[in-house]
Amino acid sequence: MPDVKQRILKFVSRASYRPLQERQLARRLGVQAADRDAFSQAIRELRQSGRMSIGHRGQLRCHAPRNTITGIVRRVSNGCGFVQQPPQADDPSPQDIFIAEEQMSHAFDGDTVVIEVLRRRRGGGQRCGRVLDVLERASTTFVGTFLESAGLGFVQIDGRKWSAPVSVGDATATGVQTSDKVVVEILRFPSVDSQAEGVIQEVLGRPGDAGIDLQVVIHEFGLPHEFSDEVLREARSQADAFDPEDRADRIDLTRECCITIDPADARDFDDAISLSRSDNGHWHLGVHIADVAHFVPEGGPLDREALRRGTSVYLPRCVLPMLPELISNGLASLQQGKPRFTKSVMIEMTPDGVVVDTQFANTVIQVTQRLSYEQVMPLINGTPPTANPSDATVHDLLKRMHELASTLYQRRVARGGLELHIPEVQLEFDQHGAVTGATQRVHDQSHQIVEEFMLAANMAVARRLQDMELTFLRRVHANPTRAKMKAFADFCRSLDLNLKRFQSRGALQKLLKQVANTPAERAVNYALLRSFQQAEYSSAEDGHYALALENYCHFTSPIRRYPDLTIHRLLDRIIRGNSVKAERRSRLLQLGSQCSLTERRAERAERELIRIRVLQFMRTMIGEEIDVFLTGVERFGVFCQGLTTPAEGLLPRDSLNDDHYDLDERTLSYTGRARGRVLQLGGLLQVVVKAVDVERRTLEFALPVSGAPGTSNDRIDGDQQADERHRPSHSQRSKRHKSRRHTKKRRSG
Numbered sequence: 001m002p003d004v005k006q007r008i009l010k011f012v013s014r015a016s017y018r019p020l021q022e023r024q025l026a027r028r029l030g031v032q033a034a035d036r037d038a039f040s041q042a043i044r045e046l047r048q049s050g051r052m053s054i055g056h057r058g059q060l061r062c063h064a065p066r067n068t069i070t071g072i073v074r075r076v077s078n079g080c081g082f083v084q085q086p087p088q089a090d091d092p093s094p095q096d097i098f099i100a101e102e103q104m105s106h107a108f109d110g111d112t113v114v115i116e117v118l119r120r121r122r123g124g125g126q127r128c129g130r131v132l133d134v135l136e137r138a139s140t141t142f143v144g145t146f147l148e149s150a151g152l153g154f155v156q157i158d159g160r161k162w163s164a165p166v167s168v169g170d171a172t173a174t175g176v177q178t179s180d181k182v183v184v185e186i187l188r189f190p191s192v193d194s195q196a197e198g199v200i201q202e203v204l205g206r207p208g209d210a211g212i213d214l215q216v217v218i219h220e221f222g223l224p225h226e227f228s229d230e231v232l233r234e235a236r237s238q239a240d241a242f243d244p245e246d247r248a249d250r251i252d253l254t255r256e257c258c259i260t261i262d263p264a265d266a267r268d269f270d271d272a273i274s275l276s277r278s279d280n281g282h283w284h285l286g287v288h289i290a291d292v293a294h295f296v297p298e299g300g301p302l303d304r305e306a307l308r309r310g311t312s313v314y315l316p317r318c319v320l321p322m323l324p325e326l327i328s329n330g331l332a333s334l335q336q337g338k339p340r341f342t343k344s345v346m347i348e349m350t351p352d353g354v355v356v357d358t359q360f361a362n363t364v365i366q367v368t369q370r371l372s373y374e375q376v377m378p379l380i381n382g383t384p385p386t387a388n389p390s391d392a393t394v395h396d397l398l399k400r401m402h403e404l405a406s407t408l409y410q411r412r413v414a415r416g417g418l419e420l421h422i423p424e425v426q427l428e429f430d431q432h433g434a435v436t437g438a439t440q441r442v443h444d445q446s447h448q449i450v451e452e453f454m455l456a457a458n459m460a461v462a463r464r465l466q467d468m469e470l471t472f473l474r475r476v477h478a479n480p481t482r483a484k485m486k487a488f489a490d491f492c493r494s495l496d497l498n499l500k501r502f503q504s505r506g507a508l509q510k511l512l513k514q515v516a517n518t519p520a521e522r523a524v525n526y527a528l529l530r531s532f533q534q535a536e537y538s539s540a541e542d543g544h545y546a547l548a549l550e551n552y553c554h555f556t557s558p559i560r561r562y563p564d565l566t567i568h569r570l571l572d573r574i575i576r577g578n579s580v581k582a583e584r585r586s587r588l589l590q591l592g593s594q595c596s597l598t599e600r601r602a603e604r605a606e607r608e609l610i611r612i613r614v615l616q617f618m619r620t621m622i623g624e625e626i627d628v629f630l631t632g633v634e635r636f637g638v639f640c641q642g643l644t645t646p647a648e649g650l651l652p653r654d655s656l657n658d659d660h661y662d663l664d665e666r667t668l669s670y671t672g673r674a675r676g677r678v679l680q681l682g683g684l685l686q687v688v689v690k691a692v693d694v695e696r697r698t699l700e701f702a703l704p705v706s707g708a709p710g711t712s713n714d715r716i717d718g719d720q721q722a723d724e725r726h727r728p729s730h731s732q733r734s735k736r737h738k739s740r741r742h743t744k745k746r747r748s749g
Contacts, residue, residue, distance in 0.1 A: 004035070004042040009051065010112060010135040012062040013070050019059035067117040068132065069097065075109035075161050083115050083129065095483060098122050103130035106191045109161055110138025125483075137189070141201065143220045145695055146171070146180045155184045155198065158220065159697050166196040174200045181205060181212055183219045207695075210432055213612045214318060221605040224309050225320050230301045235324040238295045238302075242331055244339040247364050249576075253344065254366040257393050258288060260334055261450050264372040267319075269334040270559040272342070272367050273453055275400050282356070283349040283404050287457035288365050290332040291341040292558035293568040296323065310598025312560035315609050317433045321560070328559050336370040343568055343575075345457040345555075353407040358460045360575055369394050376446035405449040408456060416505035416548035420525045421516065425646045427610065435617035438645045454556045455547070461567060462551040464574070471583045472570055473563045473592055475554045476542040477535040488531040494667035494680070495520050505548060522629075523682035536596040537563050539588035563595050611697055614647045618699055619692045625704055630683045633668040638679060640687060640701055649699030651687060658703060 007029060011017065020028065022043055031039045043060065046052040053061050075081040079101030097117060099107075107113045115129040122128060144157040147165060153176070154165035166184055176182055183202040190196040204215045218225050227235075258272040274286035296302045306322050313320040321328045334340050342365050348357040371379075371394075379395055380402050413419070424441040458475075465472045482503065489502035492511065497520065501507040508528065515521045532546065537554075544552040555571075558564040573580050632639035637652040653661070659672030661679065669680035679685070687701035 004038055005046060006133065006135045008039075008042060008046065009062070009114070009133060012052065012060065013114070013135065017062070019055060019061050021058045022060060025060055068114055069117060069129070070112065070114050070135065072138075073099065073104075073107050073109065073111055073113045073115075073131070075104065075107065079104065079161070079163070081107065081109075081131075083113065085127075095126055095481065097127050097129040099129055099131060103128075105131040105134070106189050107131045107134050108138070108189070112136040112138075134189075139222060140186045141219070141222065142166075142184055142186065142198075143204070143216050144182060144184060145207070146176045146178060146182050146200070146203075148178050153200075155182055155200070156695070157184075158216065158695055162190075162196075164190060164195060166198045168198050168200050171200050174203055176200060176203050177206075179207060181207060181216055213609060213616075214315065214433075217315070217605050217609045217612070218320075220608065221601055223313055223320055223601070223605055224305075227305065227324050228301070231305045232324055232326075234301045235295075235326045239326055239331055242295070244341075244364070249362060250341065251344070251361045251363045253286070253288070253342075253363045254339055256286065256365065257368045257397055258286070258365050259369050259371055259394060259397060260336070260367055261371045261373060261376055261446060264374060267333075268321075268328045268559050269367075269370070270332065271450075271454065271556050272334050272365060273397075273401060273450070274365075275397060275404060277400060281351040283347075283351070283353075283400075285347045285349065285404065285453065285456065287345045287347070287453055287556070288334070288342040288363060289344070289457070289556050289568075290334055290559055291343050291362065291568070292323070292327070292332045292565055293343075293572055294341050295327050295331055296565065298569060302327075306562050306565065307594075310562050310595050311602050313602040313605055315606055316427070316429060316613065322562065323559065332559055334365070334367050336367045339364055339366050343571060345460050347456060347460055349404070351407075353404070353411045355460070358464065360461075360464065360571055362572070362575055371398075373444070373446045376449070377444055380445075401449050401453075402445065405445075405452040408452040409448060412452070412455070412547070413509065416509070418505065418508060418512070418528075418546050418548070420512070420529055421521065422525050422529065423522065425644075427614070427646070429613075433613065435613045435645075458553055458555050459549065459551075461555045461571060462549075462553040465553070465567075465570065466551045468574070468580070470570065470580060471539050471585055471588060472553060473537050473539060473566050473588055473595070474541070475535060475544060475552050475563070476538050476540060477544040477546050478533040478542050479545050480531050480533055484531040488527055490666060491527050491668065491681070492524065494669070495523060497524070520682075527681070534600075537592035537599075538596075539583075539585050539592060561595075562598075563592075566591070608697075610646075612694060614645065615692055615694045615697065615699060617645070618647050618689060619694070621689045622692060623689065625686055625688050628685050628687050628701070630679060630681050630685065633663070633670065633679070633681055635663060638670065640685060643684075647699055649689075649701050651685070651701040651703070655690075655702045 008025070011025070011029060022040065026036065026039055029039075043052065047054065051062070055061065069083060069085060071083040071085075073081045073083050074096075081099040081104050082096040083099060084096050097115060099115065112135045113131050114133040114135060115131050118128045118130060120128045142155075142157045142162075144155040144162075144166070146168075147154045147156055151170070153168040153171035155168055156162070156165045166186065168184060174182075181204040182200050183204065184198040185201050186196060186198045188194070188197040202219070204219065205212045217223070253274070256274045258274045260269045260272045262269055270290040270292070272288045274288065276284045278284060296306060302323065309320075309322045312322045312328070323332075332340070334342070342363050344361050344363040344365075346359045346361065347355055349355050376398060380398050424443070425438045426441040427435050428437045428439065430436050462472075462474065485502045489499040492499045497511065497515070499507060499511055511524065512528075515524045535544070535546075541550070543550045553567055554561055554564045555567045556564065558568050570580065626645070627643045628640035629643060630638050631641045631648055635653070637650050637655070639648055640651055641648040653670075656670065656679075659674050659677065661670040661672050663670055667680065669678050671678050686704060688704050689699070690702040691700040692698075
């Protein structure tokens, strides 16, 4: 019975645990008769170590040592880690606990651990801790490179989180060759006095083979990438049963002028817009969303698979959809000229954008015209077409949409919504998926039009559910902590910017406006973004800080996000007048946590594949000089990112050889003693590409022999967690091949 102690501790450490006798606990954990002796021995050892105690009725209780926390550890590339603290009465979003590399024990990224909080603190007052126990492994499967020594096989795990290779013994039966990429199952994790052991599960192929980096990322993150026969059979059954003429319980809107606006190469379309204006000047906005719930019965194979995936994963030149393409790109997709089932939110607004009435309905629409973002603004700003009456109708619709979207944007700003301006780099790929260059992504008013209408629909749905006092899966964005905002204000002060009321949205809006189109714009926007909490799914009524909303949910992308599908089902029962069964808050909390995890997994996978391909491109630039800006300042050096290519690497402190530099952790800067040069977050530099290691995902820079660092404070940083500061690239500075996920993420917050 492997890891029996960890299983016991994980169970009895839950807040919902009620003391049980040993036989009851064994039954709850599903302990088989053959494992009872090992189970009893584990209980005895836990009692002897003080981790558990037994009451006079034989009931077992967990006894965690003083100053301990159970949580998920995030291990970063330099070996250290971070564990989130539980909310405190005086601080609902406390700072993470820092775990030094030597205190990590044998914990790895994503593991559930018990840590002891130490008295020691880092610079800036961050608490430190050490790992006492690993309660649950996040994964036992990893990807790496096969090596051979003295007839024995080893696997060096990709990345920098495994310092020593994993022993796999004699692997000749697998047909593996030296340098092959393989998937390895860990049988024993490394400890202070023992090496990790594993077994090769699958040989992926040779490095450099077409598509091998994609397979590496799929297996590294455990991404579901194939649908089972059962799931595909149900999708086919839904397709066979679909009759677009069966509209008995739907409002027929097929004669309405509806349009979709998406990237030029989008394949699935899950939202369409209609808009008219009545004689009294009121706006009548229709947001029509693909009725995915109609094709995905709750609890069935399609539903279970969609829940398991949680979201579609958009990778360069590849999409791993949440639902089979028969549904995601076929039945549910709002294709031009084809009748499609939708759930519609119809919102009446005054001329200045105040909502006066909202209606919800199951509908059927037929998209009049599909437009790409690149087409929209030329149509709005150009002369109306005359050759085709439908073209003139669409042109008039676009003009109205632009006018209303501008009004809604102004209202969003007025209520305190924060909009950050962060330049995004779009990578260019050849036909084999290799990076060939990069350009800056354009985000114009055509994107804003769709964003405002999707936000309006999401807000309308959340308001209705809240008014009915229903518990539902919200999209929440917790307020940033006072400590983080104070640190942000200190950083602004180092740039000679004054932010006294750092917790005031109005003051933040004024600051963002002040730095717009100045050298400090990028620095301030990224620093503020890093001060924010990460948005997530939860039933908690925590509101959405960036949007300045008390109630918000995701409704507009059910093809690619499971949380939206849950909202559709809830809304469907309301539309049909059926009784709405109250969801247990505990279940929704668990569901929200799962959907948040799958969302972050998808983002990390996308970021990692981009990182690999950028590093492959950077190998062709070794020895060349490039312009970079500082994205991180640490004791061991500074992290830099290319101005034209989003490759992030490290300039080690010992490479700063043109002067002796002192680190100021408060202002996140190095200052040269002799020349007085300042290397500050956001500052510009010219560096040489010194070394690239694709397998370990590292890029190292050096100063040019005759070059000297610049002093500009044109700072940039990323929407990254602490671990991501140590990684070579960032998702918002990466190629996204104009995917639905990228655009819809902007649309719906």
